[in-house]
Amino acid sequence: MTLDPQMQQSPGRGPSASDSPAPRLPAEISRSGEARHRGISLRTFLVLLGVALLVGGVVALFASSRPDVLETFLAEHAIEGAPGVGPLPDYEVPALGSGVASRAAAGLIGTLLTCAVLLVVVRCLRSRREPRKIP
Amino acid sequence: MHLPDGALSDPRVTFAALGLSAAAVGIAARRVRTHLSDERLPLIGVLGAFVFAAQMVNLPVPGTPASMHISGAGLLTVVLGPSAAILALAAVLLLQALIFADGGVLAWGANTLNLAVVGSLTCYVVMRTLDPKRRGGNWTLGIAALGAGLGLLAGAALLAVELTLCGLDPALVWAGVLGGHVLFATGEGLITALSLAGLRTLAPALLVTPETTPS
Numbered sequence: 079m080t081l082d083p084q085m086q087q088s089p090g091r092g093p094s095a096s097d098s099p100a101p102r103l104p105a106e107i108s109r110s111g112e113a114r115h116r117g118i119s120l121r122t123f124l125v126l127l128g129v130a131l132l133v134g135g136v137v138a139l140f141a142s143s144r145p146d147v148l149e150t151f152l153a154e155h156a157i158e159g160a161p162g163v164g165p166l167p168d169y170e171v172p173a174l175g176s177g178v179a180s181r182a183a184a185g186l187i188g189t190l191l192t193c194a195v196l197l198v199v200v201r202c203l204r205s206r207r208e209p210r211k212i213p
Numbered sequence: 214m215h216l217p218d219g220a221l222s223d224p225r226v227t228f229a230a231l232g233l234s235a236a237a238v239g240i241a242a243r244r245v246r247t248h249l250s251d252e253r254l255p256l257i258g259v260l261g262a263f264v265f266a267a268q269m270v271n272l273p274v275p276g277t278p279a280s281m282h283i284s285g286a287g288l289l290t291v292v293l294g295p296s297a298a299i300l301a302l303a304a305v306l307l308l309q310a311l312i313f314a315d316g317g318v319l320a321w322g323a324n325t326l327n328l329a330v331v332g333s334l335t336c337y338v339v340m341r342t343l344d345p346k347r348r349g350g351n352w353t354l355g356i357a358a359l360g361a362g363l364g365l366l367a368g369a370a371l372l373a374v375e376l377t378l379c380g381l382d383p384a385l386v387w388a389g390v391l392g393g394h395v396l397f398a399t400g401e402g403l404i405t406a407l408s409l410a411g412l413r414t415l416a417p418a419l420l421v422t423p424e425t426t427p428s
Contacts, residue, residue, distance in 0.1 A: 159217025
């Protein structure tokens, strides 16, 4: 049960990590909050955002068109929910019709929007404590 | 498993769930403000976005005519802790309801309670109990898969309770709602473990405990 060796090479580690004479024990890292100094790099951030966009914009196009488990159950028991309204209903951009482009665009918009909204929310939450930089 | 508005026919259930969810999200927001280590903050944005995208990918549930998508509660909980996971999923569910007409606006309470709050807390308890040291190895991945699957099941059980409280026949509800979820819980666990394995190759430190004591 040792840490992945890549941990030693992870980007963005603080200078204290390289000066330290003894190798760190995994337990020490989690217990002392040492991981605080190991911020995620811009590269990690962008790779993850790229993966999210790939899933939302491309992989989602191949999603099963079967109804959801809950949807199926509600339909079987004749429970009608109110149809929702929104600018991009059913993950499609109305201006682009209902083809592949429309679904891909809605997925990309939604993924970027979620990321942006969450970063703003977290930034607002943290700024009330003390000023901090969030990329 | 997003409930549309009106599917919970008893308004008391809808509003009780709204109240509980609002309280839980409030507590989660406070804890994100004080407890989460700094390097995880930008991750709330990208991983929240990943979960939004992953929820668009419906997969067929074997043996049924239906499909499901993952909730992502376990994935977010392992990397960000339960507070940030609840906050991120609550935001995803709100955006889905307001922009994509997926899930009701009033039903946001029940959907957040089932998917985000119960899913995240269940996974958190499983992780804390079975992997308290959190070294980020394959044991961590296995327990994360278990926690994510059980989290999905716990949320489905609560959904079944809510539908039962609205006057539906319990036998039908439990068979109909929980049946599909039991099969899909394995999928939720597998996808969670695979995603975490991918994240580990990118940034191994992210699999150790996300929350710090308040400074």
